[in-house]
Each structure stands twice: as structure tokens, then as C-alpha cells.
Amino acid sequence: MMDILNNLTLGFGVALTPMNLLYCLFGVTLGTLIGVLPGIGPIATIAMLLPVTFGLPAVGALIMLAGIYYGAQYGGSTTAILINIPGEASAAVTCLDGYAMARQGRAGPALAIAAMGSFFAGCVATIIVALFAPPLAEVALKFWAAEYFSLMLLGLVSATVLARGSLLKAIAMVILGLLLGLVGTDVTSGTLRFTFGIAEFSDGIGFVAVAMGLFGFAEVIVNLTQGGKREVLTSKISGLMPTRADLKTSWKAVLRGTGLGSLLGILPGGGALLSSFASYTLEKRLAAVPSRFGKGAIEGVAGPEAANNAGAQTSFIPMLTLGIPSNAVMALMLGAMMIQGIAPGPQVIDKLPQLFWGMIASMWMGNIMLLVINLPLIGIWVRMLTMPYQMLYPAILLFCCIGAYSINYSSVDVLSTAGFGLLGYIFYILDCEPAPLLLGFILGPMMEESLRRAMLISQGDPTVFFTRPISLAMLIGAALLLLLVIVPAARKKREEVFRE
Amino acid sequence: MGPGYFPFVLGGLLAVLGLVVAALALRRTREAIRPWALRPLVLVLGAVVGFAILLQPVGLVLSTLILIVISRLAGWEFRIREVLFLCLLLTAMTVGLFVYGLGLPLNLWFRGSVP
Numbered sequence: 001m002m003d004i005l006n007n008l009t010l011g012f013g014v015a016l017t018p019m020n021l022l023y024c025l026f027g028v029t030l031g032t033l034i035g036v037l038p039g040i041g042p043i044a045t046i047a048m049l050l051p052v053t054f055g056l057p058a059v060g061a062l063i064m065l066a067g068i069y070y071g072a073q074y075g076g077s078t079t080a081i082l083i084n085i086p087g088e089a090s091a092a093v094t095c096l097d098g099y100a101m102a103r104q105g106r107a108g109p110a111l112a113i114a115a116m117g118s119f120f121a122g123c124v125a126t127i128i129v130a131l132f133a134p135p136l137a138e139v140a141l142k143f144w145a146a147e148y149f150s151l152m153l154l155g156l157v158s159a160t161v162l163a164r165g166s167l168l169k170a171i172a173m174v175i176l177g178l179l180l181g182l183v184g185t186d187v188t189s190g191t192l193r194f195t196f197g198i199a200e201f202s203d204g205i206g207f208v209a210v211a212m213g214l215f216g217f218a219e220v221i222v223n224l225t226q227g228g229k230r231e232v233l234t235s236k237i238s239g240l241m242p243t244r245a246d247l248k249t250s251w252k253a254v255l256r257g258t259g260l261g262s263l264l265g266i267l268p269g270g271g272a273l274l275s276s277f278a279s280y281t282l283e284k285r286l287a288a289v290p291s292r293f294g295k296g297a298i299e300g301v302a303g304p305e306a307a308n309n310a311g312a313q314t315s316f317i318p319m320l321t322l323g324i325p326s327n328a329v330m331a332l333m334l335g336a337m338m339i340q341g342i343a344p345g346p347q348v349i350d351k352l353p354q355l356f357w358g359m360i361a362s363m364w365m366g367n368i369m370l371l372v373i374n375l376p377l378i379g380i381w382v383r384m385l386t387m388p389y390q391m392l393y394p395a396i397l398l399f400c401c402i403g404a405y406s407i408n409y410s411s412v413d414v415l416s417t418a419g420f421g422l423l424g425y426i427f428y429i430l431d432c433e434p435a436p437l438l439l440g441f442i443l444g445p446m447m448e449e450s451l452r453r454a455m456l457i458s459q460g461d462p463t464v465f466f467t468r469p470i471s472l473a474m475l476i477g478a479a480l481l482l483l484l485v486i487v488p489a490a491r492k493k494r495e496e497v498f499r500e
Numbered sequence: 501m502g503p504g505y506f507p508f509v510l511g512g513l514l515a516v517l518g519l520v521v522a523a524l525a526l527r528r529t530r531e532a533i534r535p536w537a538l539r540p541l542v543l544v545l546g547a548v549v550g551f552a553i554l555l556q557p558v559g560l561v562l563s564t565l566i567l568i569v570i571s572r573l574a575g576w577e578f579r580i581r582e583v584l585f586l587c588l589l590l591t592a593m594t595v596g597l598f599v600y601g602l603g604l605p606l607n608l609w610f611r612g613s614v615p
Contacts, residue, residue, distance in 0.1 A: 175517065176514060179510050182507055221537070411553065418549050429533055455501055
């Protein structure tokens with residue numbers, strides 16, 4: 001206990017320096033902004049800002065990027081409630097009851113309960129990260145190459161099982177990502193792989209190019225094909241405060257959402273999106289009168305909004321302690337760490353305590369900032385909603401282009417980003433989720449290295465993965481997860497959860 | 501374990517998965533793939549490719565303007581005044597933020613000219 005207090009003091013010392021407060025404020029404000037603006041999400045934004053983080057100190061860069069992710073969870077609910085379009089994918093379920101409340105003239109209480117629920121969940125999740133990450137890292141420090149390989153396999157399998165859409169396609173996307181991650185010079189032998197004679201690829205495909213192309217450019221193209229106008233319910237915000245009855249019906253939903261979100265955030269493949277969907281389903285199940293849902297039930301806003309914020313923050317646990325990304329945003333955070341020259345893994349907490357504890361303290365500061373940014377200043381964000389997408393997307397494209405160029409001052413990077421934009425659009429046409437590909441891309445080189453090391457230590461004996469108990473347990477876990485999805489009953493359940 | 505081992509295994513798995521997906525698609529009732537929207541695809545990616553090619557020879561300002569105009573053609577309702585406003589605003593922001601603010605070594609105009 002004393003340890004944690006000491007560590008948190010260290011963390012607040014880092015987070016409260018003026019520069020880091022500024023990075024945090026910038027991150028959460030930008031997060032709220034892109035959360036509010038439909039058509040641009042945290043993945044594209046973080047990808048866009050990656051080149052900028054080259055010049056920042058590591059702690060500041062990560063504080064800012066983290067702020068964007070959980071800030072977007074706050075902002076996303078505003079759009080969902082006011083215009084029935086999720087500003088951020090995880091706010092999709094908030095549309096159902098939040099928009100219904102807005103149509104009844106109760107947009108104010110819906111916005112307030114979303115922000116307060118998110119704040120409560122954010123505070124709890126921060127404590128959970130502080131409590132559980134260090135012991136988990138300690139366990140992980142004892143892992144050998146074999147355990148690491150099996151852990152990554154388990155992580156990728158559960159990420160595909162929990163992803164939306166076809167399981168087969170998700171696995172194929174992971175494998176494609178792993179392969180793309182292997183492009184470039186092989187570290188062990190120095191052989192060039194899959195470079196097709198292009199000199200720029202000998203260092204591997206740029207992480208920024210993949211992320212910006214798949215999530216930035218492809219998203220812009222998809223949004224432009226859908227087009228459309230939006231109707232904003234701004235005139236109907238009168239009085240933010242929820243009534244006593246609202247609070248009474250929603251506090252339990254907030255508690256349940258926080259618990260569920262914190263748990264699902266830690267699982268690989270989890271995070272904000274899954275948490276909010278699961279919480280909505282749970283609230284509907286538990287409700288005395290389930291038919292109220294979809295017609296303005298406040299629990300249907302409170303639960304998922306708390307859950308997505310909790311999930312967004314606890315998904316940092318596997319990323320920081322194991323170096324395993326649980327979703328696409330965490331893959332980007334890992335990318336940002338590698339850009340800064342930090343090798344991800346369980347040693348990060350011990351070796352860079354100011355980074356780890358500084359980030360945790362900044363999350364708590366960020367949640368306070370977000371409460372202020374989102375409640376009293378809600379009027380400003382509502383005005384942002386009227387900003388037409390056609391004014392926005394040329395700016396997105398421009399910043400992506402300059403960002404991609406500035407990595408190596410090379411046009412080839414911009415061209416390969418455009419290539420991944422095309423690929424991303426093809427994936428959209430074929431209904432393939434690009435997120436698993438990004439996870440594979442990050443893990444590809446690490447997985448190959450631990451596979452090789454494990455085989456080297458065992459002198460070429462592949463049974464090493466089955467004779468070491470922790471490794472075996474993780475492989476069995478991965479196999480069970482796959483079986484679970486293939487069994488028809490469970491598959492039906494999975495589809496049901498994602499449809500709602 | 502040579503450099504080809506892991507890619508070979510992955511490639512094999514991917515090929516098998518591809519066959520399974522294809523076989524399932526043939527057996528099931530036809531599920532239409534989404535229609536291509538060529539206009540935004542070509543214009544958006546064209547604008548980006550144009551920017552990449554033009555940036556070094558003609559400089560940041562002109563290539564930014566070209567990127568904005570071409571990409572803006574991909575949207576709906578091309579209003580001249582709105583596009584002019586976008587051009588002014590974004591070019592000023594780009595030059596101010598990236599060249600003067602972050603100090604990126606980008607030439608503003610044609611190659612060789614003084615920024």
C-alpha cells in the first residue's frame with residue numbers, strides 16, 4: 001500500500017509539471033473534439049499525430065495520446081445523444097436511448113449523466129490500473145520466450161474472437177498483418193524479405209503509413225460515399241441537471257458499467273467498444289421493464305457510457321505490463337512507444353517508473369479536465385456539430401500527408417500511405433475489419449522473435465510450448481476460445497451481442 | 501529456423517483460410533459485396549498521390565492548394581467561395597504550424613527558391 005502511495009506521488013509529480021498538464025489538456029480537448037465530430041475517430045487521430053510525437057518527450061507524447069483515446073469516449077456521447085450518430089464507434093449504443101431522451105427534450109440530463117458516469121468510471125479505472133498493473137508485470141517478468149509466444153497467440157486469438165464480423169476474415173486479417181510486419185530486413189540473418197527491390201522497405205513498412213492509410217484515408221473515402229446531412233437537436237437543451245429520479249435509476253447502471261468495462265478492457269480484444277455493447281445488453285437484461293429501452297431509458301445511457309470509459313482506460317493494462325495491444329488504439333500506443341525508443345514489455349514499469357506512474361496520474365487529471373470541458377462548456381461542442389464534413393476532410397487529408405512525409409522527408413511514405421488507403425477501402429468493400437491487421441502488424445516481429453528464441457533454447461524441440469505449464473495453459477485457453485466460437489450456440493450469442 | 505520459416509507458415513495458413521472463405525462464399529446464398537464508389541476513391545487518393553509527387557518540385561503552398569481543390573471535388577456541393585475559404589485557412593495553418601511552428605524543413609515554393 002505504501003508503495004502505491006509513493007508511486008502515485010511520483011506519478012503526480014510528473015503529471016503536474018506545466019508541460020505535461022498542457023499535453024494532457026491538449027490530448028483530452030482534441031479527444032473530445034474528434035469524439036464530437038462524426039467521421040473521425042481516435043484511431044485516425046492518433047495515427048495523424050504520431051509523426052508529431054517524434055519531437056516530444058516520451059512521457060508527454062504518451063500522456064497526450066492517451067488523453068485522445070479516453071477523451072473521445074466523452075465526446076462521442078454528445079454526438080450520439082444530439083444527432084443520433086455515434087461520434088465514436090463505442091458510443092453507438094448511446095444513440096438508442098440517448099437520442100430518444102433528446103427527442104423528449106431531455107438531452108441535458110442525458111449529456112450530464114453520460115459525463116458523470118464516465119467521470120466516475122474513469123476514476124475507478126485509474127485506481128484499477130494502479131493496483132493491478134504492477135503485480136501483473138511482475139508475473140510477466142518471469143516469462144520466457146515460449147510463454148511470450150503463447151501469450152501473443154492467445155492475445156491475437158481472443159482479439160479476433162471478440163472482433164466484429166466474420167471470424168475467418170478476422171483471423172485472415174491478423175495473419176496478413178503479421179506478414180506485413182515481417183517486411184524488411186530479418187534481424188537474425190540480415191536477409192531482405194518482401195521488399196521487392198524497393199530500398200525504402202528495407203527498414204520495414206512504416207507503422208504510420210499502415211495506420212494512417214487504413215484508418216485515416218479509407219475512413220474519409222467511406223464517409224464520402226455515405227454522404228448525407230444531419231439534423232442537430234440543439235434547441236432542446238434546457239437544464240443539464242438530471243432529476244433525483246434519474247440519479248436513482250442510473251447509479252446502479254453506472255456501477256455495473258464500470259465493473260463490466262474495467263473487466264472487459266483488460267481482456268485482449270476488449271476495450272471501449274466491446275464494453276459499451278456488453279453493458280447495454282446487461283442493463284436491458286436486468287431491467288424490470290425491458291421495453292423501456294430504446295425509448296429513452298436513462299440506464300441505457302449511464303451504463304454504456306461508464307463502461308466505455310472504464311474499458312478505454314483498463315485496456316492500458318495489458319499494453320503497459322505485457323507489451324500486448326488489446327485493440328487498435330493500444331497497437332498505436334505501442335507504436336508510439338517504439339518510436340520513442342522504448343521496448344514495450346513488463347520491464348517498462350520498473351525501468352521507467354516516471355513514465356508509467358506519470359501516465360496513470362495524468363489519466364486522473366485528464367478525467368477532471370474532461371468533466372469541466374464537457375459539462376459547463378457543452379455549448380461550444382454543440383456548435384462544433386454543425387461543422388460540415390466537407391470542410392473537415394480536406395484538413396484531415398492534408399495533415400495526414402504532411403505527417404506521413406515528415407517521418408523521413410520522403411514522398412515514398414506518402415505514396416505507401418495512399419496504397420494502404422486503397423487497401424483499406426478494398427477491406428471495406430469486402431467487409432473485413434482492419435483493426436486485427438494492425439494488431440498483427442505490431443506483433444509480427446515480436447512473435448517471430450520469441451518463436452525463434454524459444455526454439456533455440458529448446459534446441460529445435462517444438463514441444464517446449466506444451467511442456468512449460470504457463471505456456472500450455474495459454475495455448476489451451478486460445479484453443480478453447482476458438483472452439484467456443486465454432487460451437488453454434490456460442491456463435492449465435494456473439495452475433496446477437498454485436499447486433500444490438 | 502531461417503528467415504523464411506515464419507512467413508512460410510503464415511502464408512500457408514493464409515492460403516488455407518482464403519480457400520475456406522472462398523468455398524463458403526460459393527456454397528452460401530449470395531451476399532452482395534458493397535458497391536465501389538469510384539469518384540471519392542479516385543479523387544481522394546489522386547489528391548494524395550499528387551501531393552506526394554508535387555511537394556518537392558513545386559513546394560508546400562502550391563501542392564497544398566492542389567490537394568485541397570482535388571480532394572474537395574470528391575465531396576458534394578462544390579461551392580467556390582467555400583473552397584477558397586478552405587484554401588486560405590488551411591494553407592495559412594499548414595505554413596504557420598508546420599514550417600514556422602514546428603520548423604519542418606519544407607520548401608514553401610519552387611525548388612531552389614528562398615523560402
